[in-house]
Amino acid sequence: MAQEKKLVESITSRDVDFAQWYTDVVKKAELTGYTSVRGCMVIKPAGYAIWENIRTELDRRFKETGVENVYLPMFIPESLLQKEKDHVEGFAPEVAWVTHGGLNELQERMCVRPTSETLFCDLYNKDIHSYRDLPKLYNQWCSVVRWEKTTRPFLRSREFLWQEGHTAHATAEEAEERTIQMLNVYADFLEDYLAIPVLRGQKTDKEKFAGAEATYTIESLMHDGKALQSGTSHNFGDGFARAFDIQFTDKDNTLKYVHQTSWGMTTRLIGAIIMVHGDDSGLVLPPKVAPTQCVVIPIRQKAEGVMDKAAGICNVLKAAGIRTKLDDTDRSPGWKFSEQEMRGFPMRIEIGPKDIERGQCVLVRRDTNEKIQVKIEDVEEESAKLLDQIQKNLYDRALAFRLEHTYGADSYNEFKETADRKPGFIKAYWCGDEACEDQIKADTTCTSRCIPFGAEGEAPEDATCICCGKKARKLVYWGKAY
């Protein structure tokens, strides 16, 4: 049957062609679809449900820190985009321009927001007058547009979904604290909810956001050894405030500029989930983010009592808050197993006449394929326990993978050889000079991913730059990146 073939058909192996494997998974797990709009993706129900879970959980964590949601216009007049010099240089080359509204040409063209710093500044200029108006802790969930030349679903597309937080504070210290706080919200979210271990650190000046004083980042390692920047948090100091004249009367009755931050996460995270956890059978979803956590698959479903028992188990799990569905279609069990694997549901439960005779059913883990026989009366408890184990195992496995694929380098030759032959992170000292970053990129295509926080990021007295051999200032994680 054509329909049956579609999903079961094997996909490209990760190790043969990782890019093709990714495309296969995205397509066969039905995460995205295509329309005639070039470079823009359709996020289909299976993909969008993942995004909904991400959004709900992140939003909850934001609100716990006092953040409030707002919605700002999707258009930015050209004059507004131009107010902050570094910012416009960073974004103007990659925006989409609206030139006509209705039947008339606009007096001033507007771009579709690539990010909304300028709009938030415009609002803050009007709304902030006194120290009583601070802090502003605003966030919005929306889509943004960047006119990319080459695109890939979730990783790089002309339009993507994200959240962008924009805060304004009375002092530099408070802004810095918020910048770090939100980076930690992101890091905890990835590790706890998406089971993706991250490096936390600072971007070099070369890699920081257009207009920022400092950019902090979390970086994760994909299965092909390439890094993915998974979330960033920027401290703007008072640069935007000066460009947009955002001043407030402080308690001491003097006029001061506010200090601002912004921080964002995108649908890229879905790409990260795929590339960190997926395998040659398809998608593997960590239980916490999985829209469907468990599928119950009856074996010999026409045999007496099987469908009843399967439905009963499904209901018990649902009542216990486990997102479960029953596959009662007329497809074969084998087809259903493959589908569960391709779609990445964390576990399945098989139950047939023989199981029922013995008063048991079989739990099958997506992450290890392990089969576990459990008594039907224990199915709720055992399933909950298993989902916890799967969540933990996915994290541990990804962390072990990253550690195994993180290398040191004592000489530039070793660095180049590792970059060439061993995909992963390379930890190496750096003098702080952008010229060395450029050289390393030219020689290896590696970029500086981050300078880790704290003692780890500081170079010892006698350390030398991996590239130029001069005195080193920082330890940097280098890598090839998406």
Place this chain on the structure above:
Amino acid sequence: MAQEKKLVESITSRDVDFAQWYTDVVKKAELTGYTSVRGCMVIKPAGYAIWENIRTELDRRFKETGVENVYLPMFIPESLLQKEKDHVEGFAPEVAWVTHGGLNELQERMCVRPTSETLFCDLYNKDIHSYRDLPKLYNQWCSVVRWEKTTRPFLRSREFLWQEGHTAHATAEEAEERTIQMLNVYADFLEDYLAIPVLRGQKTDKEKFAGAEATYTIESLMHDGKALQSGTSHNFGDGFARAFDIQFTDKDNTLKYVHQTSWGMTTRLIGAIIMVHGDDSGLVLPPKVAPTQCVVIPIRQKAEGVMDKAAGICNVLKAAGIRTKLDDTDRSPGWKFSEQEMRGFPMRIEIGPKDIERGQCVLVRRDTNEKIQVKIEDVEEESAKLLDQIQKNLYDRALAFRLEHTYGADSYNEFKETADRKPGFIKAYWCGDEACEDQIKADTTCTSRCIPFGAEGEAPEDATCICCGKKARKLVYWGKAY
């Protein structure tokens, strides 16, 4: 203090200048803000939190009927928009055009979606092949753009937030059933959750959606006697399917066109809440949709034990699931009362030293200003009960208002006089001829709002058209509309 004055300052009375009253409420309740982007609004935290509640509740109701969420591109290539003739005629004059991406002119210009029928059709053309692929029950939450000349917050702006459902079915009957089903979801949502009574009915051909076979609508009556179209559901028949070639192989092995529907609701609903329930003290929010349902206001808060008791009450209510906050700022109680009224929190609780002595506190209803003394140990139960009563009273009051402002008309002169002097709905018979609708609009600015469902919408044998006097076919609710 300047800060204190801002909110307490009185607003324009509804009866003096309704439009100015609306603007005052929107501004002073801090629902929206302004940026330099003309015709587009900023939705501030107090406004966006209402939208979040609307979205969460509607989304839950959609999903109960099997609807799945997706996300489609925000751009529509011009050639795609032009595929369905009526549709392009309806929307082309009011769209925003993107002509440049990055530094290059586009080969084909694209509009920012004013609605996404064409994109869903483009997707369905690719994804629907067999009866097994049906039905498709997709919805998306997004923003859309229509290049309006005059704008008002929530009611009419160049960009607004909405949901748009787009379904595809194997048969005409199934499509019609879904169209009505979603209209009923909308109507129930307004009546139950927003406490807004609605008329349900069909639009005349003149008023129906561009490209639809039939448009169904819910209409509500604002306090100034003007109607607001509050939600619409369209049956497209197979018109779009023919234009976009969306065919499937049915069970009988023949190729057939799908039948489609679409249905949408927008941030206009926030305008409806304001204009149905608000009063001269500001916003009045129905408890179910109110982001803050209750505010606890300590009286003589520095007196011993007052803040503790107030905080205790706040915690008890929160634990009971009532969205409560404690106002522990240093402003006067009078200022806090005004603020609660302006922001439309459904109830407040006042508690001071004398109350504590008597073991009681005072509940104050926003809808009636009634004060109710309750024992502190009963505060949870009494508050929950009161919120139910307020929800019900707001609905009853709005329904009574609509019934009082719904008029009949035996002659065209009476119709014109009522239209001139008595704002509200006018029920009158109509021959079915568009010329009469045009005449009525020219004479009175009234439009046909809807033909009610069932027997009510059918004209009796001897009824005549209110305008031309010929034989009537339908009963129509007429009104001036936003």
